[in-house]
Amino acid sequence: MAQDVLIEIGLEELPARFIDDAEAQVLDKTIKWLDEQRISYSSAVSFSTPRRLAVLIEEVAENQVSIEEEAKGPALKIAKDDEGNWTKAAEGFTRGQGKTTDDIYIKEIKGTSYIYVKKFIEGKTVQSLLPEFKDIIESITFGKNMRWANETLRYARPIRWLVALYGNKVIPFEIAHVKTSNFTYGHRFLSDKLTIGEPKQYEQLLNENYVIANAEKRKEKIVEQLDTLQTKNGFQIPVDTELLNEVKNLVEYPTAFVGSFADSFLALPKEVLITSMAEHQRYFPVERDGELLPKFVGVRNGDDYELETVIRGNEKVLRARLADAEFFFEEDKKLSIDFFQEKLTRVVFQEKLGTYTDKVNRVKKIASHLAEELALKDGKEIARAAEISKFDLMTNMVNEFTELQGVMGEKYAAYFGETKEVSQAIREHYLPKQSHGELPATTVGAVLSIADKMDTIAGCISVGLIPSGSQDPYGLRRQATGILRILQDQHWDVTVESLINYTLSVLADAGLTVNASANADLRTFFGSRAAYLLREENVESDIIHAITDNQLGVFHFAVDKAHVLSVKKADEAFKNSQEALVRVLNLENKVEDKNHEADAALIQTESEQAFYDAVKSVKSNYAAHLEAQNSEAALQLLADLADNIHAFFDHNMIMDDNEEVRKNRLSMIHELSMLILQYADLRKIAWKQHA
Template sequence: MAQDVLIEIGLEELPARFIDDAEQQLLDKTISWLNEQRISYDSAVSFSTPRRLAVLVEAIAETQTSIEEEVKGPAVKIAKDDQGNWTKAAEGFTKGQGKTTEDIYVKEIKGTSYIYVKKYIEGKPVQSLLPEFKDIIESITFGKNMRWANETLRYARPIRWLAALYGREVIPFEIAHVHTSNITYGHRFLSGKLTLEEPKQYAQLLKDNYVIADAAERKAKIVEQLHALQEKHAFQIPVDEDLLNEVKNLVEYPTAFVGNFAPSFLELPKEVLITSMAEHQRYFPVERDGELLPEFVGVRNGDDFELETVIKGNEKVLRARLADAEFFYEEDKKLSIDFFQKKLSRVVFQEKLGTYTDKVKRVQKIAGHLAENLQLKEIEEIARAAAICKFDLMTNMVNEFTELQGVMGEKYATYFGETQAVSQAIREHYLPNQSHGSLPATVVGAVLSIADKMDTIAGCIGVGLIPTGSQDPYGLRRQAMGILRILKDQHWNVSVESLMEFTLAVLQDAGLTLQTAAKEELQSFFVSRAEYLMREENIDTDIIHTVAGNQLGIFHFTVEKAHVLSAEKADEQFKTSQEALVRVLNLEDKVEDKNQMVNPSLFQTESEKELHDAVQKIKGTYTDQLEKQNSEEALQLLADLSADIHAFFDHNMVMDDNEEVRKNRLAIIHELSVLILQYADLRKIAWKQHA
């Protein structure tokens, strides 16, 4: 008879940011294990709260599915001797499979005969396999692990209980000296120890004891309560999805409430208030007609018992934090940008890269170079913004509320009399602050953002601080994607390679010692980020390697070429052109002298002359189209050569026995290859085979 299975891991409170991923891992690993073990089941669902991760598998089979498996052995020439008798290799193979040589049969694969046997694998009782859930639990990974007591297991938080049931029976195993049982626990303060009679009662039993184990249901309950408060108080709660997900993972039984703070605190910048509420206290700010109100919405982990006391406690905590912010704000305004600038020289940005003052000087040079190359009219604003872009890091406010770096820079710069362009650029140069976050809206902010990020990336990689696996403490991947997205968004005609080379030169001029392979590492790093971005635009990997394999160049044009080639890859009408251009590139490696010029006097056929003339005819226009970044027009000019290319190959032996003729024909190939490769290396495309 099919039974249900429940596995629950009881823990000390997990960090909210770990929970969703850990729950998904538990579910995915459970399903994978069931499939690998050939165990059928009806459904599998997962649960999570700050204190538990669980999975419920319904109607699990009593036994594994039995299978008959074909097992391949050695080749017949090894399995039989010269007299046709089975060798020890054949006997050993069959014995290892629990068979005899009488069970052998032969099958041929690609012209070679091999021996086989059929092996019947009878399914085991599922109950005997379930203790292997221990391995699933131990294999869950977290962003940060810890060890506790004398345990060797590394986990996000200590395991306090393990509930494991197969029907009404406990599945026996232990982890970190915690043994499985049929015991779980309700809400930490509103309930206690609970006995599970069977897996299916799990969710309802917990709900009866103030634990909503279904994370989606818990989130929906919070949203429902927020809507009810909006209607009751006639205000709006701008719900940030990230904050909502975090709050969902901070409580087991949510109860939303409204608190207040003194209206005088509304004199503080809106961002300070929201940060104090959302980032520090996990409260939702409250608005009416777009204006912030002196109220907030919190979510209690529990019921509404003595809720007024809870509200007063939360109001007291927020009042203290806002009072600190008010003090810092007023104290900072008594000082000056120059005062904060001087303090930057005493703060290390990175041990091998110097202080923040050193960094600012490098950013000024990179920003100035970029502005000059792009011939921007905002030269003065860019120079000033670059010079003071980090001053707010030394303010009391940012020291207390690090999330407000840049935001307070804009506020204080405006207060101290800087122009709007300069003030806004100080905030925008931190953008995008997430991989897909908002980009700078102004030219000054975009230039400064690129300069700052390029200095950080090239500096870190230059001194060997290369991200590995999930470790990227300086956020280099996010910053590289930010640079590429800004370049694409602004349509700036500056190559990624020229930016990298100039930045490395600035670092070296500043006296920093860079690794020998810094340039190659930096190129590889940016290419990997570019590939990631282009994949998100549904560009195939082979197309990405075609346009970005050698260099990224002017990034927005590189992406545009990728889209053009993606369309042509599936176009039947482009097939003839594709074949012609790839035929040319395939011979490029045969060219011995890349500097040899084509000599028309050595032409022996009309097709040689016609191809050479056709190339000369389009060369100027083609170069002009590339400079204008007309990707479709440039590719069409190459495609128009396809008839002449095919005629050339049909009527000429390129690798002629006559050395002069051969080299001259290869010179034609090289001249054309150079043009094609200026667009992309079409050899890397996995061209579709048309019917």
């Protein structure tokens, strides 16, 4: 008879940022284990709160599914001797499968005969397998782990109880000296120890004891409460999705409330108020018609008992934090940009890359060079923005509220008399803050953002700080993605390789040690981020390699070429052309002298002459199309050479016995190959027309 299974891990309060991923792991690992163990079930659903991770599996079968397997043994010539008797190899194989030589049958694979036996594997009882759930629980990973007491297990927080039920029976196992049982706990302050009669009672039992175990239902309850407060009070609560997800993972039973603060604090920049509320206290700001009100909305972990006392306590905490912010703001305004700039000379950016002042000087060079390369008219503003781009890091406000770096830079720069373009660029040069976050809106901000990120990436990789696995303490992947997105957004005709080369030269000129492999490492690194972005645009892996492996070049043009090739890959009309172009590239490795130019005087046949003339005739137009980033037209020019290419190959011996003729023909092949490779390495594409 099918039974339900419940597994719950009871913990000290988990950090909110770990919970969603941990819950997903519990469910994914459970489903994978059930499938691997051949255990039938009707459904599996996960739960999570700050104090628990759980999974409920419904209608779990009593036994594994029994299977019949075919086991392959040694080749027949090894399994039998010259007299036709079974050898020790055959006997050992059958014995290992729980069979005898009488069970052997023979099958032929690619002309060779092998011995086989069939074995029946009877399914075990599920109840006997369920203790293996211990391995699933112990395999859950977190962003940061700890050990407690004398335990060897590393986990995000100490395990305090374990529930493991198969129907109404406890599944026996033990982790970190905690044994499984049918006991759980409701809300820490509003309930106590609870007995679970059967798995299906779990969610309702917790709900009756002030725990909403379903995370999405908790979030829905918060949203409903926020909507009610908006309607009741006639204001708006701008809900940040990340903050909402965090708050739902901070509480087990949410109750929203409205608090207030003194009107005088509204004189602070809006960003300071919102950061104080959202980032530090996990409150939602309150607006009316786009204007911030002296109010906030918090979410209590519990019911509405003595809610007024809770509100007063939260107001007191926020008042103290805003008073600090007000003090820092006024103190910072008494100083100057030069004062903060001088302090940067004594703050290390990275031990091998010098101080923040050293970094700013490098960024200024890179930004000015980029502005010159792009013939921008904002050179003066770009240089000034680069020069003071980090001054706000030394302010009291940013020291207290690190999330406001750049934001306060813009505010203070404007206060101290800098232009709007310069002030805005100081904020924008930190953008994007996430891989797909907001990009700089101004030219000055975009240039400064690229320059700052290039210095960080090239500097770190040059001194060996290359991201590996999930380790990327300087956020280099995000910053490289940001550079590529800005280049694409601005449609700037600057190659990634030229940015790398110039940045490395700035580092070298500054007297920093640059690893010999830095250039190659940076090209590979940016190539991987370009591949990430192209995959986001549904470009297939083979086309990505064809576009990025040789040289990334101008990124927005690389993206255009990738999309053109994605269409051509499945276009039957392009089959003749791609076969011709790939035919040329396949002979490129036969070219020994890459510098040798083809000599028209050595041409012997009409088809050879036609090929020679056709390649020469398209070169200038092809170069013009590449220069104009006209990806469709450039590829079409190459495609139009198809008939001449096929005729050249079909009517001439490329590898002619005459060395001069052979070398001349290979030089013609090389010339066209270089043109094709400027577009993409078409050899790396799995052309669908061949399927």
